[in-house]
Amino acid sequence: MLDRLEHALRARPELPAVLTTGRGGAPRVRATRGELAEQADAYAAALHARGLRAGDTVGVAVRPGPRALAVLLALWRLGLRGAVLDPCVGPEVLRARLARARPALVLADAAAQAVAGWAAAPARRARLELPDLAALGGPVATVGRRLPWCAPALERDAPRTGVPARFDGDGDAVIVFTSGTTSRPRAVVHTRASLAAGMESVSALFTGARPGEPVLGGTFFVLVPSLTRGAPVALPARSARVLARQLDRLRPRDTYLTPPQLRDALAAGARLGGRVWTGSAPAGAGLLNRVRDAGADEAWGVYALTELFPAAAVESREKAAFTGSGDLVGTPLPGVRAERDAAGQLLLAGPAARDRYLGEERDAWVRTGDRARLDGAGRIVLEGRCKDMVLRRAQNIYPGLYEPSLHVPGVELGVLVGVPAGDGDERLVAVVQPQRGVPEPALRAALSGPLRRMGTARPDALVFADVPLAGRSRKPDRAAASKLAAAALYQGKGGTR
Structure with a gap:
């Protein structure tokens, strides 16, 4: 799908790709499709000029949005492996993750570097803290606007000659850290095949997305399928009040928000429409019913893990009609296999499942840490967590x-x-x-x-x-x-x- 996205962006370069919120919640174009494609081209040329080749690891500390998506497209084209660096986990944990991933280069925007530098004190009050990336020994390059305290900029004028049109093959695509200790961080490794399969699954859920009709959501798994279909994506406003106004002005056909975002938006009086999807945390029948009461035609809970996104989905009416014990999260999506181990833990497998954990052997089955059962219709019903998360x-x-x-x-x-x-x-x-x-x-x-x-x-x-x-x-x-x-x-x- 990422290959198709590149072609789709170039087909209608003048159309809006990513929207943000302007005054009063009105949509504002953050990047056109052509600008996104051009940015990805420039990043790919710069990374190639630095000698990075397929299989190398690049750390990514860039805020979600069009710039981060352009970085992902550049890494994908060159067959590079991206290690996601979250500035919110604390310096000791992040330092251990960097040591584990050993990136050949770290790409960071000005905000991420400010957290580690002059803005460390206010950033800590906002729960953001990074170690000094440059002091860790590996090279750092700034993507986006470079400010005085930043590392040297990633060259935007590198020659485009000799840059591969597209890496053709499988291999590691992304590393996402999830747990473990500071001495041995644990990380999910997705290959190009598993990442593509996950995006195809999301695309199958968003079957109603139409060219030109905006979708509201901020994750890559929303951005990529929607843009591939020609639908612009609006990044959700951070303020609940502004988000409520954004929903009213935009009237998206498909909306993807986390349960906390939905609760805050509903508390601010948001009116919804079309189909609303929520995941990344449990979404009870009560919340989904409130979403429909606020005007949504459908309200879907998505069961997903970093190791397998998405795994199952359930609509509010089906969830409300469920009278058994436990939390109904729906029927496994096409291609997803579900079983239980001897202790009742839910095991999942499928094309979108992670390849392995970094430094560990391959394992086809994802151990979710959730206790579950499969009902007579083959639906997944969660019964609590096995782990301490x-x-x-x-x-x-x-x-x-x-x-x-x-x-x-x-x-x-x-x-x-x-x-x-x-x-x-x-x-x-x-x-x-x-x-x-x-x-x-x-x-x-x-x-x-x-x-x-x-x-x-x-x-x-x-x-x-x-x-x-x-x-x-x-x-x-x-x-x-x-x-x-x-x-x-x-x-x-x-x-x-």
Whole structure:
């Protein structure tokens, strides 16, 4: 599909490709189809001129939007592997991920570099923190506007002669880090074949997308299929009020927002239409029904993982009619196979499944970490999570990444747990057990720095209490700790940020 997208962009270069929000929610053209194709050409020529060849790894720290899409197209054309670098995970975690991916070059926009430089202090308050990319030893190049503090710009005037028209073959396409420890980060590796299959699956869901009719959504899995069909894509406004006005002015036929975005937009009085899709976090029947009450013709919940996107989908009416226990997430999409292991964990496989985890052997089956069953109609019904992951506002948070930071002098034991916050979302709570005789104010001060450096994994609340233990090995009982944290929060005993 990425190959088809390149041809589609050049066929009607004058048409809008990516829209943003102007005054009053009115759409504004951010990039035309021709500008997007030209930007991808320039990036491909510059990367080729730097000696990068098929199979090399390029780190990408670029905000979502047309520039990031142009980078993806350039990497795709040359057969390069992109390692996604998220500036929101905290410097220690990101430093470990860079060491694991070992990119030959890091592409970063000015905003990402500002987080690591002059804007570090305000960025930390906004939960963004990067290590100094240049200090890590690898070369860094700026894409987009270069400001005084930035690394040298990626050449935009590199010669176009000798640049391959298109890499022809399979191979690794992208690395997306998901979990693991700072000593051994775990990362999903998608090949060109699995990435293409995932985009084809999304395209099959968006069957109603028409040339010229805008689609609202910000992920690559929305941008690529929609632009390939000739539909411009509007990036969702960050403000809920502006997003509500954007929806009213744009009236998209297809809308893809995360459950938190939908909740915020509905709270701001948004009116919806056409088909609305939501995923990246649980979407209960109540939320989907509210979407339809707000004017949508259809409201779909999409079950997807980094390892396999998308896996299943369910429409609000079907979900509301489900009376069994558990969370109905729908019938596996074409090509997706679903089974359970002996412990009841859901296993998935299919053309869109990741090839492997970085540094590990290939495995056809994705172990989702979700307990599930398949009903008589072959639909997937989730019954809870097998792993310790906390899901907050569509972000996967893995406690094992951050719990070591809680163990400052004076802390006996500390864990991060999720507390249900309604409609599938969770609050992240740090339960910290002080050593005997250590006053809580002193511990709170000692923890302020480590908590701040957790970035978007920073807990919503800090609870001082004895951490429950269980089993012969006396490991922390996370279920009991979650109940303890919930009681403390709802009784007003939990300290907030």
